[in-house]
Amino acid sequence: MSTTQERAAAQKRFALAKSGLDTVDERFASSKWLVSALDKIFPDHWSFMVGEIAMDSLIILIATGIYLALFYVPSSTDVVYAPTSGHVYLPLVGQHMSEAYQSVINLSFDVRFGLIMRQAHHWAALIFLAAVFFHMCRIFFTGAFRKPREINWIIGLALWQIVSLEGFTGYSLPDDLLSGTGIRVIYSIVQSIPLVGTWLAYALWGGRFPGSTFIPRLFVIHEFLFPLAIVGLLTAHLMILWHQKHTDFPGPGKTETNIRGSRVWPQYAMKAGGLMMLTASVTFLLAGFVQINPVWLYGPYTTYTVSAGSQPDWYLGWLDGSVRLWPHWEFRSFGHEIPNPFFPGLLIPSILFGIMFAWPWIDKWIYKDYGPHNLLDRPRDKPFRTGVGVAAGMFFTDLTLACATDLLANNLHVPFERLIEVLQYGVFVGPIAGFVVAYWTCLHLQRTDAHPIRRPVGGIIYRTASGGYHTVGDVHHDDHGHDDGHGDHGHGGPHSDTPGGQSPRHDAPTPEPVAGD
Amino acid sequence: MSNIDDELTHPGPAETTAGADGHVPASSVRLPFGRNPRHFGIDPSDPWPADVPMDQDDTHWRFENDPKGAKRAERRIAACWTVTLLASIAVCVVYVTGANNQLAGLCYGLAFGGLGVGMILWARDLLPGHEVTASRGHHEVSSEGYRVAVAESFSRGTDAIARRPFVFKILAPAAGLLGLGTLFGPVASLGPRPHTDLYKTKWGKGTRAVDQDGNPIKPTDLPVNGILTVFPEGYMDDALSPTLLINVGDSDFKVQPQRAGWNLQGPYGNIVAFSKICTHAACPASLYNVQRHQLICPCHQSTFDVLDDCRPVFGPAPRSLAQLQISTNSDGYIISVSDYTRAGGGPVGPGFWNRG
Ligand code: HEM
Ligand code: FES
Numbered sequence: 001m002s003t004t005q006e007r008a009a010a011q012k013r014f015a016l017a018k019s020g021l022d023t024v025d026e027r028f029a030s031s032k033w034l035v036s037a038l039d040k041i042f043p044d045h046w047s048f049m050v051g052e053i054a055m056d057s058l059i060i061l062i063a064t065g066i067y068l069a070l071f072y073v074p075s076s077t078d079v080v081y082a083p084t085s086g087h088v089y090l091p092l093v094g095q096h097m098s099e100a101y102q103s104v105i106n107l108s109f110d111v112r113f114g115l116i117m118r119q120a121h122h123w124a125a126l127i128f129l130a131a132v133f134f135h136m137c138r139i140f141f142t143g144a145f146r147k148p149r150e151i152n153w154i155i156g157l158a159l160w161q162i163v164s165l166e167g168f169t170g171y172s173l174p175d176d177l178l179s180g181t182g183i184r185v186i187y188s189i190v191q192s193i194p195l196v197g198t199w200l201a202y203a204l205w206g207g208r209f210p211g212s213t214f215i216p217r218l219f220v221i222h223e224f225l226f227p228l229a230i231v232g233l234l235t236a237h238l239m240i241l242w243h244q245k246h247t248d249f250p251g252p253g254k255t256e257t258n259i260r261g262s263r264v265w266p267q268y269a270m271k272a273g274g275l276m277m278l279t280a281s282v283t284f285l286l287a288g289f290v291q292i293n294p295v296w297l298y299g300p301y302t303t304y305t306v307s308a309g310s311q312p313d314w315y316l317g318w319l320d321g322s323v324r325l326w327p328h329w330e331f332r333s334f335g336h337e338i339p340n341p342f343f344p345g346l347l348i349p350s351i352l353f354g355i356m357f358a359w360p361w362i363d364k365w366i367y368k369d370y371g372p373h374n375l376l377d378r379p380r381d382k383p384f385r386t387g388v389g390v391a392a393g394m395f396f397t398d399l400t401l402a403c404a405t406d407l408l409a410n411n412l413h414v415p416f417e418r419l420i421e422v423l424q425y426g427v428f429v430g431p432i433a434g435f436v437v438a439y440w441t442c443l444h445l446q447r448t449d450a451h452p453i454r455r456p457v458g459g460i461i462y463r464t465a466s467g468g469y470h471t472v473g474d475v476h477h478d479d480h481g482h483d484d485g486h487g488d489h490g491h492g493g494p495h496s497d498t499p500g501g502q503s504p505r506h507d508a509p510t511p512e513p514v515a516g517d
Numbered sequence: 518m519s520n521i522d523d524e525l526t527h528p529g530p531a532e533t534t535a536g537a538d539g540h541v542p543a544s545s546v547r548l549p550f551g552r553n554p555r556h557f558g559i560d561p562s563d564p565w566p567a568d569v570p571m572d573q574d575d576t577h578w579r580f581e582n583d584p585k586g587a588k589r590a591e592r593r594i595a596a597c598w599t600v601t602l603l604a605s606i607a608v609c610v611v612y613v614t615g616a617n618n619q620l621a622g623l624c625y626g627l628a629f630g631g632l633g634v635g636m637i638l639w640a641r642d643l644l645p646g647h648e649v650t651a652s653r654g655h656h657e658v659s660s661e662g663y664r665v666a667v668a669e670s671f672s673r674g675t676d677a678i679a680r681r682p683f684v685f686k687i688l689a690p691a692a693g694l695l696g697l698g699t700l701f702g703p704v705a706s707l708g709p710r711p712h713t714d715l716y717k718t719k720w721g722k723g724t725r726a727v728d729q730d731g732n733p734i735k736p737t738d739l740p741v742n743g744i745l746t747v748f749p750e751g752y753m754d755d756a757l758s759p760t761l762l763i764n765v766g767d768s769d770f771k772v773q774p775q776r777a778g779w780n781l782q783g784p785y786g787n788i789v790a791f792s793k794i795c796t797h798a799a800c801p802a803s804l805y806n807v808q809r810h811q812l813i814c815p816c817h818q819s820t821f822d823v824l825d826d827c828r829p830v831f832g833p834a835p836r837s838l839a840q841l842q843i844s845t846n847s848d849g850y851i852i853s854v855s856d857y858t859r860a861g862g863g864p865v866g867p868g869f870w871n872r873g
Contacts, residue, residue: 203704206707207709255568278637282626285626304746306801328833336870
């Protein structure tokens with residue numbers, strides 16, 4: 001095409017787009033907002049993509065979940081599995097099972113593409129939780145939860161809790177032996193709550209375990225209540241994120257008042273769409289090739305059988321591990337008792353989540369730093385916080401290992417008693433060791449200014465705003481640093497950043513952004 | 518692309534001039550960002566901030582000056598999307614030819630994957646975009662004027678409420694009770710009150726023990742070291758009732774005080790009955806280690822010593838499994854003498870607040 005033709009075509013497109021956008025503007029006065037939305041800056045760092053993967057998997061979950069719901073029968077009515085005209089799973093023929101279990105078996109074997117939808121739903125749930133978990137770790141280790149983003153930290157944690165429960169209620173729906181066992185344990189934990197436990201359990205289950213009311217209720221919870229909460233909280237999360245803008249890693253030219261990234265339209269949006277397609281691709285490849293939750297092998301739930309090697313999905317392993325490692329203690333006096341499962345099943349998780357919810361304020365108090373921050377910390381620059389994070393990671397890892405003691409004992413050929421004892425010590429030793437190693441590593445990294453994984457040492461290559469590169473040996477004396485009122489935002493250099501406000505950088509009060517009329 | 522930029526950046530007259538039809542010719546409009554369409558988050562009424570470079574340009578794309586490269590990129594992208602096209606057809610073929618799960622996964626994976634890779638290549642090679650530095654703007658906090666204004670607006674209401682502290686004092690508990698009162702009924706209807714339900718199982722005086730096929734059991738059905746899960750006849754589904762019959766033979770079973778005669782002894786051995794419901798979290802304690810006469814609960818590995826009152830010897834279970842007093846009826850079938858009792862270590866299963 002000649003240039004004039006191109007020009008004419010561009011003008012035509014422009015006129016078309018404009019008349020369309022005008023139509024919208026005449027109703028919503030949307031142009032001002034749309035300009036800023038299309039020009040909105042999104043970060044290009046890979047670690048920010050993980051949040052997108054979480055969102056993509058949520059979309060897959062909702063789509064596949066609605067499909068499953070069209071076939072699932074939320075009923076515990078007893079039926080005998082019988083050969084039908086369609087495909088049957090022969091080993092189960094003649095067995096008693098709930099209608100719920102039968103509907104999942106039929107969905108898996110008799111409904112074409114039912115199995116792949118089920119497996120995609122479950123894989124998407126695992127990917128979703130992994131992405132959310134990674135996202136949470138990044139927020140913690142880089143200090144992204146600091147003012148003004150404390151509320152999003154809280155919403156994020158609440159999301160993590162609800163999403164874990166959503167996953168749990170999901171894999172409990174098929175009413176197979178594994179899920180029934182999990183529900184039985186949960187009933188016992190609810191029943192163990194002081195004062196109101198039995199009432200609560202009877203209210204939730206409509207009476208004594210298992211009862212016939214619970215599966216229909218579980219279905220409403222899994223497919224209406226929790227998804228509603230998740231979508232609601234996620235919307236709030238993203239609106240706040242949109243308003244506050246994302247955080248940014250420190251670097252040359254970066255300040256508290258500017259932001260680096262790509263404008264969303266068109267390149268970034270296209271990349272994000274591509275990422276969503278790749279997430280779907282991986283999910284469906286897994287759903288096709290890697291079997292997950294083969295409920296027909298576990299068999300239908302009965303109250304008197306259980307299979308050895310019952311493990312929850314990975315994100316709830318730590319809770320199961322906690323229940324396994326807590327010793328046989330419980331408390332009894334004045335004719336009342338606080339039963340054993342209450343402590344590891346509710347009290348310890350509540351304390352842990354309490355600390356996590358309060359962390360933004362604990363962190364302020366530790367570092368005597370109450371100001372707002374848009375630039376992130378590098379984990380090494382806050383050895384204490386990093387140490388706490390690694391310690392928490394060790395704690396969760398220890399508990400997660402504990403949920404598989406039976407499998408591990410079999411595979412390692414050690415008595416499970418020894419393994420449990422080791423992991424019981426590990427609850428204390430692991431976090432302490434993790435803290436010490438992480439703290440020491442941070443100090444070491446500060447001193448050498450090395451990349452934790454990449455070698456060699458000796459300088460950092462920076463990409464400048466204009467796309468050029470330059471190497472910096474000692475960033476501390478690098479005149480690209482900007483005085484933004486927060487001192488040098490520690491890209492390296494030996495900081496002694498111990499708790500108690502020793503940090504020279506944070507002793508100075510952080511100036512509030514000056515508001516002018 | 519650059520053509521449109523030229524259009525947009527044309528300096529227009531200071532005033533917008535609408536035509537007769539109310540539409541404004543684009544070239545005659547003053548744009549909010551003046552000659553620079555890339556405003557990078559800066560409010561047009563603000564001076565250009567020092568930390569946002571002025572010369573940034575993110576309207577270029579990778580193969581802008583390399584028509585051959587661009588053609589190659591175009592072909593690569595087209596190839597990816599052709600994969601999507603073919604895989605989308607293939608997945609329908611897979612459906613009608615038996616819906617093999619692996620093939621379905623492969624086709625879906627290729628369809629989504631081809632689309633995704635193509636989109637990412639398109640973004641990388643042919644679409645404009647580049648990292649830039651923009652301003653965060655200054656809406657992180659409102660101006661002090663607005664902060665005072667909002668506090669005043671709010672106080673307009675609270676002042677009026679504070680003038681009448683008495684009604685407010687009544688309102689607070691009234692609203693609270695309204696909340697509790699409206700919730701009480703619906704919540705109470707969710708389930709029955711537990712009363713003493715958790716103390717009871719379906720065993721009773723003379724209840725026959727049946728196996729999972731509903732057959733009654735005679736002591737001779739259980740060989741030495743044999744173990745069998747039994748149910749009160751007619752109540753297979755009751756979650757607290759499953760009970761283990763264990764023939765401990767001539768092993769040294771310690772009879773607990775007040776429990777003499779609770780077991781069945783005869784030429785067939787020594788049969789004892791213990792609740793199968795773990796006192797930890799109610800899983801069925803179903804693994805039996807014959808050599809050590811230990812029951813192991815597969816859920817959290819609590820281990821119970823059968824010969825010594827099913828006392829927990831390892832793991833989180835805090836209490837012994839309850840023992841059921843058994844006997845035989847006139848037909849020789851095993852029956853329970855009563856429900857689980859305090860003397861037998863009942864109530865069965867995990868603890869609860871008023872278990873005491
Ligand atoms: C938001 C996050 C969600 C998570 C983490 C999640 C997780 C799960 C998991 C792990 C399962 C077990 C699948 C299996 O059988 O292996 C499941 C089952 C199920 N989910 Fe979801 N789910 C989510 C959303 C939804 C939504 C939005 C719906 C419906 C509108 C839904 C409907 C169902 C149904 C009907 C089943 C049972 C059928 C079956 O297991 O085959 N889910 N879910
Ligand atoms: S339920 Fe038996 S050990 Fe936990």
